[in-house]
Amino acid sequence: xxxxxxxxxxxxxxxxxxxxxxxxxxxxxxxxxxxxxxxxxxxxxxxxxxxxxxxxxxxxxxxxxxxxxxxxxxxxxxxxxxxxxxxxxxxxxxxxxxxxxxxxxxxxxxxxxxxxxxxxxxxxxxxxxxxxxxxxxxxxxxxxxxxxxxxxxxxxxxxxxxxxxxxxxxxxxxxxxxxxxxxxxxxxxxxxxxxxxxxxxxxxxxxxxxxxxxxxxxxxxxxxxxxxxxxxxxxxxxxxxxxxxxxxxxxxxxxxxxxxxxxxxxxxxxxxxxxxxxxxxxxxxxxxxxxxxxxxxxxxxxxxxxxxxxxxxxxxxxxxxxxxxxxxxxxxxxxxxxxxxxxxxxxxxxxxxxxxxxxxxxxxxxxxxxxxxxxxx
Amino acid sequence: xxxxxxxxxxxxxxxxxxxxxxxxxxxxxxxxxxxxxxxxxxxxxxxxxxxxxxxxxxxxxxxxxxxxxxxx
Numbered sequence: 001x002x003x004x005x006x007x008x009x010x011x012x013x014x015x016x017x018x019x020x021x022x023x024x025x026x027x028x029x030x031x032x033x034x035x036x037x038x039x040x041x042x043x044x045x046x047x048x049x050x051x052x053x054x055x056x057x058x059x060x061x062x063x064x065x066x067x068x069x070x071x072x073x074x075x076x077x078x079x080x081x082x083x084x085x086x087x088x089x090x091x092x093x094x095x096x097x098x099x100x101x102x103x104x105x106x107x108x109x110x111x112x113x114x115x116x117x118x119x120x121x122x123x124x125x126x127x128x129x130x131x132x133x134x135x136x137x138x139x140x141x142x143x144x145x146x147x148x149x150x151x152x153x154x155x156x157x158x159x160x161x162x163x164x165x166x167x168x169x170x171x172x173x174x175x176x177x178x179x180x181x182x183x184x185x186x187x188x189x190x191x192x193x194x195x196x197x198x199x200x201x202x203x204x205x206x207x208x209x210x211x212x213x214x215x216x217x218x219x220x221x222x223x224x225x226x227x228x229x230x231x232x233x234x235x236x237x238x239x240x241x242x243x244x245x246x247x248x249x250x251x252x253x254x255x256x257x258x259x260x261x262x263x264x265x266x267x268x269x270x271x272x273x274x275x276x277x278x279x280x281x282x283x284x285x286x287x288x289x290x291x292x293x294x295x296x297x298x299x300x301x302x303x304x305x306x307x308x309x310x311x312x313x314x315x316x317x318x319x320x321x322x323x324x325x326x327x328x329x330x331x332x333x334x335x336x337x338x339x340x341x342x343x344x345x346x347x348x349x350x351x352x353x354x355x356x357x358x359x360x361x362x363x364x365x366x367x368x369x370x371x372x373x374x375x376x377x
Numbered sequence: 378x379x380x381x382x383x384x385x386x387x388x389x390x391x392x393x394x395x396x397x398x399x400x401x402x403x404x405x406x407x408x409x410x411x412x413x414x415x416x417x418x419x420x421x422x423x424x425x426x427x428x429x430x431x432x433x434x435x436x437x438x439x440x441x442x443x444x445x446x447x448x449x
Contacts, residue, residue, distance in 0.1 A: 001400045003383040003419060003431055006440055015447025038379050065378045091424065093378055120425025122407065145379040149426045152409050201379045204421060204429040227380065230443055237446060256436035257421050257429045266410045266428070357378065 007228030016233040017051035023240055030056045034197040037064030037357025038227045044362035046229040059329035060359035065142045066093045067351040067358045070281040071315035074099035077139050081113040089124035090139035092117045097354050100315045121153035128165035137304045141170040145201040148266035151273040154299050168304035169295050174202045175210045176291035182218040191329030195239040198224035207262025211250045219248045226254040283351040284327040321350035326359050333363040381423035383431050386416050
């Protein structure tokens with residue numbers, strides 16, 4: 001596939017990895033967090049940690065929207081789906097996320113609830129138009145990448161006056177979560193990082209400019225990178241060079257797709273159709289101020305939180321689950337006593353095991369097969 | 378979740394839609410968020426929407442930087 005295969009060349013990857021090994025400063029440790037689940041998955045799948053020198057540790061960040069969706073919101077979505085008048089449409093990734101008592105949208109569907117998997121927000125609107133007697137609720141989750149498609153469908157639903165369609169909005173924002181991780185790193189509540197691999201497709205939407213405040217406030221470099229293995233290796237090399245030079249700048253490795261200003265059209269739609277929530281709960285990270293979006297007043301008629309009585313109960317995670325400490329880089333997946341026993345991808349208990357992009361699921365699928373002693377796990 | 382794939386535009390359709398080819402698999406996607414797309418361009422697709430155009434020159438530039446790093 002053009003623009004994919006070229007960036008998966010194994011020989012080139014080994015060459016870049018050798019370059020990284022040649023440039024790391026002897027005796028220095030480099031702790032880099034890849035914020036995105038997409039990067040976490042690629043790092044595990046392509047064995048990138050095995051190519052890197054042992055002085056570089058990759059810490060898997062919270063950038064997996066399925067993983068950080070709190071249980072209370074999952075429970076609310078399940079309650080909506082169980083209403084006899086409601087058809088709940090959502091992306092496939094969301095259907096397996098466990099709420100409390102192990103229930104998920106998939107198990108609700110098995111129990112008779114009308115839950116439908118869609119590829120695109122437009123498919124959800126089509127269901128509403130085809131079935132005017134049903135209340136079709138689109139369960140929207142995701143970072144800035146996934147937000148413009150939700151904005152587009154809200155605009156279209158309003159234009160067409162589609163009264164039986166609404167959106168249960170759970171969109172979250174990347175920069176506040178990055179800031180929270182770095183602030184925790186400064187206070188000791190998270191591992192102190194030397195740099196961040198910044199998001200690939202979130203940055204197509206928001207651009208690279210929003211990370212400038214973060215690099216300035218926390219003095220850590222951010223390198224925006226694509227999701228292919230060579231993209232990630234090049235970003236690591238760029239981070240190593242910044243650390244060695246004592247720089248903390250925003251750099252863009254993914255220039256074939258990401259620009260400094262991002263997608264201005266999408267940003268304008270998001271600004272018009274959504275508003276900032278005062279605070280929002282992140283699974284594993286707790287309540288973060290101004291870290292999520294709600295539907296703005298002109299579109300309130302299409303807000304499922306206004307149309308239906310949605311409970312705002314906060315449900316606590318299993319106390320034995322270490323997702324919170326793993327997302328902060330303080331523990332590794334294998335150090336959780338639920339890992340691989342009670343908690344597996346088939347029966348996930350914690351957020352990080354839910355999606356293939358979660359740190360625990362990536363370690364379960366790939367990382368645990370690595371040879372012991374090659375590099376830190 | 379934020380995965381997005383590069384696809385080649387094969388036809389422009391009414392209502393701001395386009396037909397794209399993902400290595401031979403054809404899909405209809407929305408061009409609501411990208412400007413001046415022509416047949417033959419590559420766009421990055423996420424959940425049925427094109428989010429950005431792929432800049433062919435930058436793509437080649439990245440590869441030459443990678444080759445340079447691997448050679449040095």
